[in-house]
Amino acid sequence: MYPTGSAGGPSEGSDAVTALPPDAAAIAGAIRAARKGRGWTQTDLGKRAGVSRPTVARVERGDSVSSKTLMKIASALDLRLGLQS
Structure with a gap:
């Protein structure tokens, strides 16, 4: 997904609020x-x-995760x- 602190966004600890890209x-x-629709907890x-x-939780926030994790x-x-x- 989209990491924070990369060249395209603020670094960790920045006071700037970063919106997730629309796809993320x-x-x-x-x-x-989908999780809530099934009545499942994280x-x-x-x-x-x-x-x-x-x-x-990281996936649901739109944080950076591997494609393997996202597929699982x-x-x-x-x-x-x-x-x-």
């Missing part, structure tokens, strides 16, 4: 909505996906990831 916000929101999703609860979480929720141009 959409992914984070879709994952959160811990439930983490166990089903094989990741920790803090990792689920999407798969646990029966969601498909796709690329568009």
Whole structure:
């Protein structure tokens, strides 16, 4: 997803508020909505996906995570990831 503190954004500890890029916000929101729609906690999703609860929280905030982690979480929720141009 989109890391903070990269050349394109403020570094950690900055007072600037950084909005998520639209795609990152959409992914984070879709994952959160799918989890809540199933009545799962972040811990439930983490166990089903094989990741920790803090990792689920990072995904739902739109923080930077590996594509492998994102695929594990999407798969646990029966969601498909796709690329568009």
